[in-house]
Amino acid sequence: MRVTRRYRFAASHRLHSAAFSEDENRDLYGKCSNPYGHGHDYVLDVTAEGPVDTSSGQVVHVPTLDRLVSEQVLTDFDHRYFNADLAEFKTLVPTSENIIRVIENRLNARWSDAFPGEWPRLEGIRLRETKRNVFELKS
Amino acid sequence: MLITRRAEFSASHVCAQPTLSTERNREIYGAAANPNGHGHNYVLEVTLEGEPDPITGMVFDLKKLKELIQQTVLDPMDHRFLNYEVPPFDKIVPTTENVAAEIWRRLEPHFEGGRARLNNVRLYETEDLYVDYGGESR
Numbered sequence: 001m002r003v004t005r006r007y008r009f010a011a012s013h014r015l016h017s018a019a020f021s022e023d024e025n026r027d028l029y030g031k032c033s034n035p036y037g038h039g040h041d042y043v044l045d046v047t048a049e050g051p052v053d054t055s056s057g058q059v060v061h062v063p064t065l066d067r068l069v070s071e072q073v074l075t076d077f078d079h080r081y082f083n084a085d086l087a088e089f090k091t092l093v094p095t096s097e098n099i100i101r102v103i104e105n106r107l108n109a110r111w112s113d114a115f116p117g118e119w120p121r122l123e124g125i126r127l128r129e130t131k132r133n134v135f136e137l138k139s
Numbered sequence: 140m141l142i143t144r145r146a147e148f149s150a151s152h153v154c155a156q157p158t159l160s161t162e163r164n165r166e167i168y169g170a171a172a173n174p175n176g177h178g179h180n181y182v183l184e185v186t187l188e189g190e191p192d193p194i195t196g197m198v199f200d201l202k203k204l205k206e207l208i209q210q211t212v213l214d215p216m217d218h219r220f221l222n223y224e225v226p227p228f229d230k231i232v233p234t235t236e237n238v239a240a241e242i243w244r245r246l247e248p249h250f251e252g253g254r255a256r257l258n259n260v261r262l263y264e265t266e267d268l269y270v271d272y273g274g275e276s277r
Contacts, residue, residue: 055156055158
């Protein structure tokens with residue numbers, strides 16, 4: 001069974017790659033490469049998977065998941081500028097594809113501390129940049 | 140092809156395991172263990188899987204699915220206190236996980252041998268928390 005918990009954070013980013021010229025960046029990323037960046041209200045869905053524990057009736061202890069996501073993701077990401085404030089994006093372009101991969105790495109880094117048993121496992125992550133742009137990663 | 144029908148019901152519950160102490164229940168379930176219960180507006184999404192019938196163009200008659208959800212889920216659960224009024228939650232904790240699995244068990248027999256198969260039950264307890272259940276094997 002899968003349990004999905006939704007979180008929100010507001011952050012800004014600029015899509016601009018040092019590998020390309022200004023014109024190439026403009027062609028590739030359009031207004032997303034405007035020099036001072038822009039922001040989104042991101043919606044992050046984290047899905048945990050596992051059997052229902054017969055004693056608690058739960059797949060995942062939600063407050064523990066909340067703490068993990070808060071410590072590993074929200075505290076660093078919320079009300080920040082990805083390009084300037086986060087080490088991972090000093091060289092990596094903060095597209096939602098790259099952001100979701102970084103979120104997966106950050107959750108995996110502490111997942112087994114939060115959930116020491118075989119279950120629950122991280123099943124997947126969904127990141128909504130805008131209502132029309134949604135990115136999904138299956139672990 | 141997948142088709143999904145959405146339904147809503149409001150119900151109250153207490154999440155506490157009678158075999159555990161009050162303190163332990165509070166650790167596991169937090170405010171959800173408060174003894175007199177609390178309520179949610181549950182949102183249920185029932186997904187069926189199948190190929191459209193060549194004559195009707197439908198995987199399953201959505202009106203029939205609506206009636207089926209009404210009879211098997213909404214009539215017994217809507218505006219009820221799950222622990223007291225909806226078995227098996229007199230014996231098992233009505234967490235979202237257990238409620239989703241119970242809804243699956245109630246719906247699944249109605250699709251045996253038919254064109255459409257029950258693919259998934261998604262149950263939102265709040266906008267920010269939902270469970271997906273696709274049967275024993277998933």
